[in-house]
Amino acid sequence: MAGADGASGQQAELEPVVSLVDVLEEDEELENEACAVLGGSDSEKCSYSQGSVKRQALYACSTCTPEGEEPAGICLACSYECHGSHKLFELYTKRNFRCDCGNSKFKNLECKLFPDKANVNSGNKYNDNFFGLYCTCKRPYPDPEDEIPDEMIQCVVCEDWFHGRHLGAIPPESGDFQEMVCQACMERCSFLWAYAARLAVTKMSAEDDGLVLSVDGPGDQEVSKPGNGEHQASVLKGGAAEHREEAAAGGNAEQSEEPCATSSSESHPQKVLTNQSLNTELQSGCRLEALRAKPFMKKDTATYWPPNWRSQLCTCPECMKMYGELDVLFLTDECDTVLAYENKGKVDQAADRRDPLMDTLNSMNRVQQVELICEYNDLKTELKDYLKRFADEGTVVKREDIQQFFEEFQSKKRRRVDGMQYYCS
Structure with missing residues (x-):
């Protein structure tokens, strides 16, 4: 009898114990996540008639457009109605996209909700996400071969997803930043480094100590960190700049294959400045020009940004022209953020939610x-x-x-x- 009691007690210990509070909290978290992703999208009507939707939940169908075929994206409604039994990749949200379902990229499928589509949507942008591959390592998520627990973070510019350990800079706690810009986008949109010196919440790796860091500003100087931690300036030579760019390009190529090892350190003191003081300092003229007049560092890392950082970007005619040439005009639109999309979805769902009782x-x-x-x-x-x-x-x-x-x-x-x-x- 005692043996039976012991066996039953051991079995009880092996069974996971979940409290009612845990269940309710998990249900609420799942509901909030679903609301965040799906709340701003229509689950019954194909979004094609709306043109390039500013932001919507998107999916890629591996069954209809497998790797090797042309990439394509489908809206929420089509994922239910036209691809319900297919293998889908969830792309979260993407901006300025028009539903491809049933167009020329789908050889044997006609859209049930909106069959009269153009052959292609020339304004759509695609990346490896549409084949279920993410980050610089080009791996699936979740990755069955990756034993390292690591959250994925979406770049606000290219909208690809990255492992936190592959971004070159340690991600702050999730509540400490709202948006991230990856290394490649920081290199392409190098003007952001002038803002990053004042606004970003990036923590650099301790391994960067002693490395030569590029600094833009008067005199185009180069800053190095000696052993005593003090900065020393020297004249920047063209050959050194070219060599550094080549080294950075080589480093990026290697980084796409191997994970980055990083460890935390304190943020650079130049990065600590409130939005209020930035506004006071740059009341007149071009904000970017004023920031570029002061030294700032450029590094081969991603950057992390606080809420409302976009409102600090200069909107003078010259800067707006630059944003257009770089195809990042959306950075000046506060409604472009994923947070704005999520909040809209929550409001819409609350208004449309019907009480079964x-x-x-x-x-x-x-x-x-x-x-x-x-x-x-x-x-x-x-x-x-x-x-x-x-x-x-x-x-x-x-x-x-x-x-x-x-x-x-x-x-x-x-x-x-x-x-x-x-x-x-």
């Missing part, structure tokens, strides 16, 4: 409505009191506890009904 009540007559409301209130009150006992005692609610509750509730209900007296006049 109210729908049921509207289909009943007055007597049935009163009876249902009474039953519902009784159930809610008794269930709340029943679960409160478990919360007060700190015990776990088991399947048999819930079954027992409803059996007792039904028994009480039968006793109430059997005890009622009916009178006929």
Whole structure:
């Protein structure tokens, strides 16, 4: 008997224990995630008729457009209606995209929701994400061969996803930044380094100590970190600059194959400046020109940015022209952010959400409505009191506890009904 009790006790220890609070928190988290991704997109109508949608949830169909074929993206509604049984890659959200479902990229499939599409959407942009590959390492996510737990972070410019350890700079805590710009996009949009010196929350790797860092500003100087930690300036030579660019290009090529090893260190003091002081300092003229007049570092790393950092970008005619040439005009649009998309989805879902109880009540007559409301209130009150006992005692609610509750509730209900007296006049 004792052996049986020991075996049952051991089995109980092996079974995962989940509290009611854990279940409710997990459900809320999943609901928020779904709302964030899907809330701003229509689940019933193909988005093609809206043209290039500013931001929407997108998917790629591996069944219809496998690797080796042309990449294509489909909207949320088409993922349900036209590709429901197919293998899909979730692309999260992408900007300025028009649904491809059923166009010339799909050889044997016609869109059920909007079949009259152009052969191609020339304004769409594609990358390896459409084949389920991400980051500089070009690996799937989740990666069955990757044993290192690492979250993926989306670049706000190219919208590719990257492992935190492959970004060259240690990601801050998730609550400490809102957007990230990857190494390649920082190199292409090098003007951002002038802002990064004042706004970014990037932490550089400790391995960078002693390396030669490029500095833009008056005199085009180069800064190195001696052993004592003090900065020393020297004249920048053209040959050295070319050699550094070649080395950086080589480093990028190697980085795409091997993960970056990084460790944390304190942020550079030049990066610590509030938005308020930046606004005060740059009240007139071109903000970017004023920032470029002061030394700042360029590094082969990603950068991490706080909320509302885009509002600090200069919008003078020359800068707006530069944004257009670099195809990053969206950086001046606060509504372009994923956060703005998520908030819009939450508001839309809250407005459209219908209460099943109210729908049921509207289909009943007055007597049935009163009876249902009474039953519902009784159930809610008794269930709340029943679960409160478990919360007060700190015990776990088991399947048999819930079954027992409803059996007792039904028994009480039968006793109430059997005890009622009916009178006929």
